[in-house]
Amino acid sequence: MNLETHIHSARLLRSWDIPDSARQVCCIAMREDLALLSSFIEERPQNKVRLLLVPDLPAGGPEYVRFSGRGGVAAIPIRGLQDVEKAANLEKVILCRPGAPGAAATAMLCRCLAACGVRGVYLYSGQERGFGVQRPLPDFYDQHAAKLQKVYDLLADDAGREAYAGRIKALMTGEAGYLPLSAHQEYYHPLVRPEHGDIMLDGGVSDMVGVQMQFAQSVGETGRIFGFEPMPDMAAIAKKQLESFPQYHLQTAGLGESSGQARFTCLRDSSRIAASSDDENTVLCQMTTIDDFAQKHHLGRVHCIKLDVEGAEMLALAGGRKTILKHHPKLIICLYHTPSHLFDIPLFIHELVPSYTMYVAHSSCLFTDTILYAHS
Structure with a gap:
């Protein structure tokens, strides 16, 4: 098909x-x-x-x-x-x-x-539409058919292809109900997940750290996780909650294409790079790249990278080219923040390391939580 x-x-x-x-x-x-x-x-x-x-x-x-x-x-x-x-x-x-x-x-x-x-x-729900509805993009497939087909052909299993086609149908109709739900938990594909002893880079933390605690339990005492949260207030709260997990090391910095500083807009429970530097409701935050961080901290191995960075996934991947080429880490990358990421991110990874095997899965009744999983 x-x-x-x-x-x-x-x-x-x-x-x-x-x-x-x-x-x-x-x-x-x-x-x-x-x-x-x-x-x-x-x-x-x-x-x-x-x-x-x-x-x-x-x-x-x-x-x-x-x-x-x-x-x-x-x-x-x-x-x-x-x-x-x-x-x-x-x-x-x-x-x-x-x-x-x-x-x-x-x-x-x-x-x-x-x-x-x-x-x-x-x-x-007692209302006309309770959740999982957004403005439709009826021309999305026609505008990007060749790239979308290429990604579809790269996916390794029927479940991933079904989730991918469902994501496109959901975007075209504005109905998240077309998205099939994975049997596994978010970030935990049966073949691509944090495992005991892993050195993991966790891009995008916020101050709600239930997932980070689970990551820490997954890598165990012999593993290490370096998390990245750019907003100082959120990072301070997260650090306090993660004190009982010595294997988790939270950095007050965001991941991007270059190190330095960037302005972030604070959202309800997360943050994203500000669309305009003129916006008064922004915070100046520190930035690093995956490559700079791995070199500075002498990471001899990187086993897993997870990115949920509110639309900056392509920038973070671009800042991690050397690390990905060197270590071929497991990749857990969110695809849902920007429609074009549905093809831009998988094609970037495939062009960088053609040997990666890729899967797509979705885990919520909303438009969030469509994730690309890749291993080499």
Whole structure:
């Protein structure tokens, strides 16, 4: 299958448009989202709820839940997710809060359902669109077809090609529901991940360091991680939280194409290089390159590089040419900050080291978290 055919055949796996023809439905929700069930029943009487699945249903919980609505009193069987086979002939509707918390819970539920053989679901949040929607780029494939096809041909497995085609379809339609969710965790592809004893460069930290703690546990006491966070306030908070991991060494600096200084704009939970130096809401930050840092700190080996640097991934890779050529480290690079990165980053890596094997995977119900994994 070529890429264009794959894009056109991509399925909408998570849709906000619940059809009136879905007469018999199974609603799926975490306990904290069960309040949405009553509004769903009230708003959509044409979609009769025949079963409710609650993954975190406590042992000894109720067997039925009752709701009063326009159609009278409804007694709906309530079961755990292990009984999903009872919904084999019902359309699946996930009840989810809007925004990032709802997206995270939905991703978890979708993975559980996929493990049971269920891929396509509908979503309901009480709003028209709860998350995973953005301005479409309908001409994206036509404008970049040759480069996109070249990357597609470089990908090593069917799962990566499906994720890549799904990403393009999502960009063209503005619907993140076309993106298939990986079975593995973000940054942890089965073949490309931080491992015990690795020396790792971690580009992009912020002050939310749960992932960094996991990286530290993965490399263990014999490994070392050098993290890079340009914003001084965020770096100070992150350093404090990482004190119990002596193998993690956080640098108050960003990664770029050259060492020196650059202005950064502070975002809600991260930062990015400022679009204009005239912007008053910026902070002057220190910058280094992968190559300069590796040379200065006499890194005899670099096993893994992860880059999630808010759109500066190409600059950071350009500043790491020598290190990548010398060590052929595992690469974990975010592709989602800029549409052109979907082809620019893989082609840059392939031209630099043609022996790299590449995979693509996506791990959220949002447009974020599409990642390129590469090893040589």
